[in-house]
Amino acid sequence: MKNVVIIAFTVIFTLALTFSCQEKPQKEIKVEVPQETTYSKPVLNAKSADYLYHFAFECIDQEYPNKLGQVLGDATYLKEPSELHPAFYGCFDWHSSVHGHWTLLTILQALPNFEHKEAVWKKLHTNITKENILKEVAYFDDVYNKTFERTYGWAWLLKVSETLQDWNTPEAIKLNENLKPLVALIEKKYMEFLPKLNYPIRVGEHPNTAFGMSFALDYAKKYAPALETIIIEKATTYFLNDKGCPITWEPGGFDFLSPCLQEAALMLKVLPKKEYIVWLDAFLPDFRKNPSSYLEVAEVTDRSDGKLAHLDGLNFSRAWCLYEIGNALENKKMLQLANKHVNYSYKKMDSGEYAGAHWLASFALYAMLKSS
Helix, strand or coil: CHHHHHHHHHHHHHHHHHHHHCCCCCCCCCCCCCCCCCCCCCCCCHHHHHHHHHHHHHHCCCCCCCCCCCCCCCHHHCCCHHHHCCCCCCCCCHHHHHHHHHHHHHHHHHCCCCCCHHHHHHHHHHHCCHHHHHHHHHHHHCCCCCCCCCCHHHHHHHHHHHHHHHHCCHHHHHHHHHHHHHHHHHHHHHHHHHHHCCCCCCCCCCCCHHHHHHHHHHHHHHHCHHHHHHHHHHHHHHHCCCCCCCHHHCCCCCCCCCHHHHHHHHHHHHCCHHHHHHHHHHHCCCCCCCHHHCCCCCCCCCCCCCCCCHHHHHHHHHHHHHHHHHHHHCCHHHHHHHHHHHHHHHCCCCCCCHHHHCCHHHHHHHHHHHCC
C-alpha cells in the first residue's frame, strides 16, 4: 500500500511539473514604430507671395535706419544714403536693397497677375533708372570704395541681372538696359579679384567665397562665358581636394550661410554628377545617407537682435543648398531636412524688428524656388 501511495504521488508530481513547465501563451505585443515627421514643402503662390513681398516693398525706399559700410575719403563723403546710392539706398544696407529688388522682380515674374503688381512696378521703375545706376557706378569706382560689397553684394546684383535677362519682357529688358553699366563693372571686378584671391574665405557671413561664386556662376553660365571660366577654374583650385568638412561645428552664432553646404552647392554646379558624388562623399562622409545626423535646425533666441536673427537666414540658405543637392541626387532625406529648416523659420521671420527681418524674405523666396 505504501508503495502504491508513493507511485501515485510521483505520478501526480510529475504531471504537475510537466504542465507548469509548458509555455504559457504570450500576449501579442505590438511594437509601434514611430512615424518619421514629414514637413511641408514651401510653395510660391498668391498667399506666400503676399506674405513675402511686403518685406521688400516696404523697405526698398525706406532710407533709415541705414548701415552704409563706406570708407570716408574726406568730409564730402558724408551724404544721405539716397545721394550715395540713389538706386539701392533702402532696406538697411546696399546688398539688402539689391536683393529686395530681386524679390519683387521674382514675384512679378512668377505671378504675372500679382495683386500689387502696379505699385511694385512703380517703385522698380523709380529706382532702377539709367541716371541712378550711373551714380552707383561712380561710387563703386571711387578710389576708397573699390571693394565695396565684395563679393556678397556683387553676387546679388548679378542675380538681379540674371532674373531680368531670363524674363525678357519689355519691362525687364528696359530695367536690365538701365542696370547694364553696373553689371559690367561687377563682372570686371570679379574677374580682377578672383585670380588674386589665393585662399577662399570660409565663413558663415557676407564674405563667404563659395556663396559669391555660386550666384555669380549661375549668371555667368548664361551671360558671361569669360567669367564662367574663371569661376570654374578657381572653384576647382579652392575646393576640389577638400575632405571631411566639419559640418557638426556649424553653426556659428551669427551665421546666415553654411560654409560646408555653400561649398557643396557650388561644386554641384562645377563637377559632372558621377564625379560630384565621389567628391561629396569625401567632403561630407555619410551625409547623403544620414543628413539629419549632422544638421539640426538653427534656433533663434532673440529676433530683436539683428545678428542673432541671422540664424533664420541660415535655415533658409541651408534649405536651398539641400534642395539643390537633394533634387540633383534624388535624395529624399535631404529634401525633408530642407523642408524642416524652412518650416521652422518661415512664419517667425516677421518679428517686427527691422534690422533683423528686412532681408529674410529674399532668403525664404530663394529657398522656395529651389524646392522644386
